Amino acid sequence: MSSTPPTTMPPASTAPAAVAVPATAAATTTTTTTTATTPSGAGPALTAPERVPVERSKGINGLDKIVLREVRGSSAEVYLYGGHVTSWKNDHGEELLFLSSKAIFKPPKAIRGGIPICFPQFSNLGFLEQHGFARNRFWTIDTDPPPFPTGTPPKAFVDLILKPTDEDLKIWPQSFEFRLRISLSPAGDLMLTSRIRNTNSDGKPFTFAFAYHTYFSVSDISEVRVEGLETLDYLDSLQNKERFTEQGDAITFESEVDKIYLGTPTKIAILDHEKKRTFVLRKDGLPDAVVWNPWEKKAKAMADFGDEEYKHMLCVEAAAVEKPITLKPGEEWRGRQELSAVPSSYCSGQLDPRRVLQGS
Ligand SMILES: O=P(O)(O)OC[C@H]1O[C@H](O)[C@H](O)[C@@H](O)[C@@H]1O
Numbered sequence: 001m002s003s004t005p006p007t008t009m010p011p012a013s014t015a016p017a018a019v020a021v022p023a024t025a026a027a028t029t030t031t032t033t034t035t036a037t038t039p040s041g042a043g044p045a046l047t048a049p050e051r052v053p054v055e056r057s058k059g060i061n062g063l064d065k066i067v068l069r070e071v072r073g074s075s076a077e078v079y080l081y082g083g084h085v086t087s088w089k090n091d092h093g094e095e096l097l098f099l100s101s102k103a104i105f106k107p108p109k110a111i112r113g114g115i116p117i118c119f120p121q122f123s124n125l126g127f128l129e130q131h132g133f134a135r136n137r138f139w140t141i142d143t144d145p146p147p148f149p150t151g152t153p154p155k156a157f158v159d160l161i162l163k164p165t166d167e168d169l170k171i172w173p174q175s176f177e178f179r180l181r182i183s184l185s186p187a188g189d190l191m192l193t194s195r196i197r198n199t200n201s202d203g204k205p206f207t208f209a210f211a212y213h214t215y216f217s218v219s220d221i222s223e224v225r226v227e228g229l230e231t232l233d234y235l236d237s238l239q240n241k242e243r244f245t246e247q248g249d250a251i252t253f254e255s256e257v258d259k260i261y262l263g264t265p266t267k268i269a270i271l272d273h274e275k276k277r278t279f280v281l282r283k284d285g286l287p288d289a290v291v292w293n294p295w296e297k298k299a300k301a302m303a304d305f306g307d308e309e310y311k312h313m314l315c316v317e318a319a320a321v322e323k324p325i326t327l328k329p330g331e332e333w334r335g336r337q338e339l340s341a342v343p344s345s346y347c348s349g350q351l352d353p354r355r356v357l358q359g360s
Pocket residue numbers: 110123130131237258259290291292315
């Protein structure tokens with residue numbers, strides 16, 4: 001069982017929420033302002049003027065794309081293929097996620113970069129394809145998402161849903177509803193909330209692993225430090241997932257790394273010395289954190305990844321891998337990742353990790 005017990009939520013059919021993004025494919029960019037109502041206890045109702053318009057357009061290879069924009073200028077792009085965030089920009093228009101120049105925007109290949117969703121399997125830890133199938137399926141816009149029980153709704157957001165097709169049921173015979181909300185805060189923070197419900201009608205539970213496989217854009221991997229994972233146990237995917245304990249200070253990079261850190265804090269910092277930028281990753285319901293950089297040799301072996309691109313990316317992935325999550329029919333699990341990018345005054349040797357990790 002997961003360290004985060006699933007919560008039982010009201011069934012979707014009772015939820016009076018509405019999202020009015022056009023459901024039909026649009027050949028050109030369309031914008032719409034949406035109205036969502038929230039039941040009592042779900043925070044203030046979101047009325048039309050408060051909701052920032054959501055744009056729907058065609059992206060690479062004609063794939064449907066959603067663009068979220070916040071009033072201060074930050075933005076995010078989401079492909080329905082994979083339910084995949086491919087871009088997150090701050091209010092200066094700077095890209096914060098890595099997307100390979102060789103990314104293949106064509107099924108069945110998952111998009112290389114951004115934030116692929118790994119579900120219901122992580123890596124090769126099971127009988128399904130690598131990282132499961134959610135990242136190479138076509139998601140749809142969820143026009144009737146159940147409300148979130150608390151909190152003020154964001155202004156720029158989109159709700160997506162994935163349900164298994166008959167073909168999916170042949171390879172993973174579990175009925176589920178996977179709802180993904182992607183939102184931007186006014187400050188430009190990017191939030192992803194996944195709600196996965198077991199809708200099996202045969203009374204059977206199912207078990208899954210999960211990861212937000214986030215590719216951060218960094219100036220130079222040799223100038224990057226990750227803080228918050230020191231002294232933790234990890235499974236080393238380069239050594240048959242053998243268990244080790246991290247020694248020493250913050251994590252730095254000088255060769256290939258592929259580790260699953262276990263039972264991590266809910267806050268991890270990724271410091272980019274050269275850019276003077278710190279990414280702060282906050283997570284909930286996702287005890288593990290995968291850290292991956294393919295380095296030179298593996299980069300060259302990947303068809304959809306530039307030979308030198310490993311220098312400009314780092315994956316830090318909020319995940320539930322070591323203890324997969326089990327849901328009984330009617331139960332729902334929730335896993336959330338929130339990303340912010342803040343200027344850092346980091347100078348080599350002068351950083352106090354506690355300041356970064358204790359800051360709000
Ligand atoms: O090439 P992909 O299937 O997208 O996987 C890319 C990487 O994802 C994760 O970070 C795994 O830990 C790695 O072992 C894997 O190489």
